[in-house]
Amino acid sequence: MSLNEFKDVLISSKKYWLIYLVLIIVLGLSTVTYKNVLHPGFEIGALLIVAFLGILCIVYYFMHDSDRELYKVAFVIILCFGIITSFIVPICDVSDETEHLARVELTSRGIIIPHWTGEDLGLNRSYNVSTSHKSVVYNRGTGFESIEALNDLTDSLGKTVFNTPYDTQKIDYTPALIVSAFEQNPFYGYLPQAIGMDIAKLLDLNVIWMLWLGRIFNLLLYAGLISLAVKKTPVLKMPLLAVSCIPISIYQAASLSIDSMIIGLAILAVAYFLYLYKAEENSLGVKEVVMFSALCLVLGLCKLPYLALIFLLLLIPFDNFEKGKKIIPYMILCIAVVGIIGIMWSRYSQPALMHSWRARLKYLDPTGQMNYVLSHPMFMVDFFSQIFTYNIAKIFYGTFNFFGAAQKTHYSDSYHLIVATLLLFLAVMLLAYPKRVKFNTKTRIGTLFVVLIIYVGTCFIQLLTWASVGKLNLGLSTRYFIPLFALFPVIGTFRIGWLERFKDDFDKYAMVFIIAFMAVMVLSFATKYY
Numbered sequence: 333m334s335l336n337e338f339k340d341v342l343i344s345s346k347k348y349w350l351i352y353l354v355l356i357i358v359l360g361l362s363t364v365t366y367k368n369v370l371h372p373g374f375e376i377g378a379l380l381i382v383a384f385l386g387i388l389c390i391v392y393y394f395m396h397d398s399d400r401e402l403y404k405v406a407f408v409i410i411l412c413f414g415i416i417t418s419f420i421v422p423i424c425d426v427s428d429e430t431e432h433l434a435r436v437e438l439t440s441r442g443i444i445i446p447h448w449t450g451e452d453l454g455l456n457r458s459y460n461v462s463t464s465h466k467s468v469v470y471n472r473g474t475g476f477e478s479i480e481a482l483n484d485l486t487d488s489l490g491k492t493v494f495n496t497p498y499d500t501q502k503i504d505y506t507p508a509l510i511v512s513a514f515e516q517n518p519f520y521g522y523l524p525q526a527i528g529m530d531i532a533k534l535l536d537l538n539v540i541w542m543l544w545l546g547r548i549f550n551l552l553l554y555a556g557l558i559s560l561a562v563k564k565t566p567v568l569k570m571p572l573l574a575v576s577c578i579p580i581s582i583y584q585a586a587s588l589s590i591d592s593m594i595i596g597l598a599i600l601a602v603a604y605f606l607y608l609y610k611a612e613e614n615s616l617g618v619k620e621v622v623m624f625s626a627l628c629l630v631l632g633l634c635k636l637p638y639l640a641l642i643f644l645l646l647l648i649p650f651d652n653f654e655k656g657k658k659i660i661p662y663m664i665l666c667i668a669v670v671g672i673i674g675i676m677w678s679r680y681s682q683p684a685l686m687h688s689w690r691a692r693l694k695y696l697d698p699t700g701q702m703n704y705v706l707s708h709p710m711f712m713v714d715f716f717s718q719i720f721t722y723n724i725a726k727i728f729y730g731t732f733n734f735f736g737a738a739q740k741t742h743y744s745d746s747y748h749l750i751v752a753t754l755l756l757f758l759a760v761m762l763l764a765y766p767k768r769v770k771f772n773t774k775t776r777i778g779t780l781f782v783v784l785i786i787y788v789g790t791c792f793i794q795l796l797t798w799a800s801v802g803k804l805n806l807g808l809s810t811r812y813f814i815p816l817f818a819l820f821p822v823i824g825t826f827r828i829g830w831l832e833r834f835k836d837d838f839d840k841y842a843m844v845f846i847i848a849f850m851a852v853m854v855l856s857f858a859t860k861y862y
Contacts, residue, residue, distance in 0.1 A: 338391070346392045348844050349387045350813050355848040356382060360855040362749040367405045368859045378858035382851035385412050393843050403563035405843070406573050408584065410555040413850035417586035418547035420857045421542075423496065424489045426587035427734075427809065431688070432522070433485060435512040436546050436588050437478050439526035440533070446476050448508075448687040468635055475509040476687075481539050483508055492861055498540040504531060512588070512688035518633045518683035523588035524553040527678075550592045554585035559598030566610045567769045568821050570839050572599060574761045576698035577816045577846045579732045579753065579853035591811050597631040597640055598815030605644045606822075609704040609775070611652045618662050620657075623646060625666035632674055634730055636681075637789035638815070639674040640782050642667050685797065695818040698796045705795075711802070718804050719791045730810030731851070749851055757845050764828045766835040771822055779822045786816060787806070 360379060368375050389412055393405045424430045438446050481504045488496045528549030532541040558576040562569050575581065576599055584591040604624055608616060625642060633638030645663045653659040682698075690696055705711055733749045771779075790813070794806040831838065 333802060341391050341394050344388075345390055348394075348840060349390045350840075352386050352390060352844045352848050352851075353383060353420075354844070355572060356386065356765075356851045356855065359750050359753065359848070359852045360859075363747060363852070363856045363859045365859065375549060375858050375862040377690045377738075377853070378855055382413075382854050384853050385416075388412075389847050390844060394840075397840070400696060401557045401568055401739070402569050402573065405556045406562045406576070407559040409621055409847055409850070410552065410558060410577065410585070413847075413854060414551040414555065414582050414586040415548060416854050417857070418551060420854060420861070421583070421586065422490050422492050423485055423498070423543060426583065427811070428514075429588050430486045430489060431514050432511045432588040433543065433546070434476060434478055434482055434510040434515065434520050436529055437482055437524040437542070438476060438513055439519055439522040440529040446515045447514045448476060448515060448684075448858070449474070451771050469480075476509040476513040476515070478508055478510045478513070480504040480506040480508040481542060482510055484539060485543060493540055494862075499538055501539050503539045503542065515687050516684035517590050521593045521634050522588075524549040525588050525628065527750075546588050547586055551586045552641050554592045554596045557593075557600050560594075561600040564600070564601035565606040567606055567767075568765070570767075570820050570842050571761050571765055572603060572818055574758065574842065575599065575814065576657055577850055578758065578814070578817075579849055580730060580734060581814055582850055582853065583734050584811050584814075589811075594631065594635045594638070595811075597627065597634070599818055601627050601631055601638075601641050601644075602818045603817065605641075605648070608648045608652065609771075613651045614654050616648075616653045616659075618659070621659065621662050621666055625670055629670045630672060632670065633677050635790075635812075636674060637786045637793065639670060640785040640789065642670045643782050643785075643819055644779070647775045655691070665843055674816070690797070696798065697801050701796050701799065704802050708802070715791075715795065715804060716788075719788065719806070719808075723806065723808050724789065727808065727810045727813055731755065731758070732849075732856075733810075747856065750849075751857070752774075752855075754849055757842075757849070758817070759829070760828075762817060763825050764831060765821055765825060766828075766831045766838050768825060768827070769821065776823050779819050783819055783823065817846050818835055 356379070364375070388574070389405075389409045392408055397404070398405050424433060435446065484501070484504060488498065493499050504689055525546040528545035528547070529542045531537075531549075532545045535541075537545075558573070561576070562573055563587075565572060576595070581595055584595060586592075599785065601624070604627060608620055608624065624645060626655060628639060628642040645667065650657045650659060655662075729751055732747055791806055791808065794808055795804070798807040799805045
């Protein structure tokens, strides 16, 4: 595109990027505190950067303003704001990022299954792990063998790069024991991050680049998965992109967390389901069933409750398959295989979970919790009451809160204006999207059933593996449930008359809001940490 053509697109999209500027200024000001007014340099710089970047992204969208090219826009906007996030978020500040960092380092050395050891390596230090509840100190000699550079980064948890020497300090390869390394997670969930960390090691970069390049390569995978999902699905492209780009999604994607792969694979699974559902009659075969099943399996081994997405197979119209109803035995076989592998994996992952700091917290007792549940039937009434009231409100609020509104940690902030605006936008995108898509009653009810299985299953696992015996401190986070948002338009939508008048331009306004919320997330980090 020539410079003159770029100017033409810039001018023709003027209304939209002016709306974007107003949004980021108004919402960004709601994050400002007194200290930002006294020392506004970094905050003003961040505002100028996201303003310029956002305008470029909006112009890029108008240059590719068609459903066929939306996947390109998805990749670009996720990378643009995700890379800024990967740099601006403090060291290991994302939930459990210290433990993800340890697993990434092990994977970068080709260790597929981490080896937990009780052997004393002769190291003269103890290891501290901070949790949202307390600081737990472990004696030397228990953990996973890694390198001292990880302890350096872990000791700087929550600090910005300006408050540490690790942007100038080289990687320390001295052997060290790390107490936790997410042994229960599959190795492939850490391959992108490990590649980034390996590059930092090979180029002999300073220690901070182990974190930064790991985050960036994780983001690259996420952007690729979402781009592929948007390209694959024939319908609901913009709602899928909106879920993929809400601040909590990008926050996780631009970290070392395996949640990046979980969210990306789950969005891709939903997109593939929509592709199968809307396929032409007699156009699908066994291959598509196997591919969807494999996708659900790879996802489910990362987060077991998401194995339930395999049941979406039964909601695809049988007329879409060459074999018609004869495809059912193949579906049942795939569901059975996925289920059996999932059960086998859970038998491995549960003991592995005990090789972490969680096992040392005295209030955690899965066996005791299960015995309490069986002997107190009314406890489950309280459980269901909580997860369908208080916990749902907490999950929705966490779309911008990053860790949960009720938890009194440094992650929690009262960004009420931003959260209200974001939830209103998501409600319109997911429940009242004017480009309506028809799904039969069986599909709507079946999808709701799958969502409930995943939601309740996740909550129950948290009850057994996190909550105190006889208590309902489930430790739920919005990040566990982000992919479920993508299924809301399938379950049911309603019409808003005045929105129908904006049907042709609705996606353009939606894109402005999607980019704006990512920009405001960056601004919130700038005002909070710098």
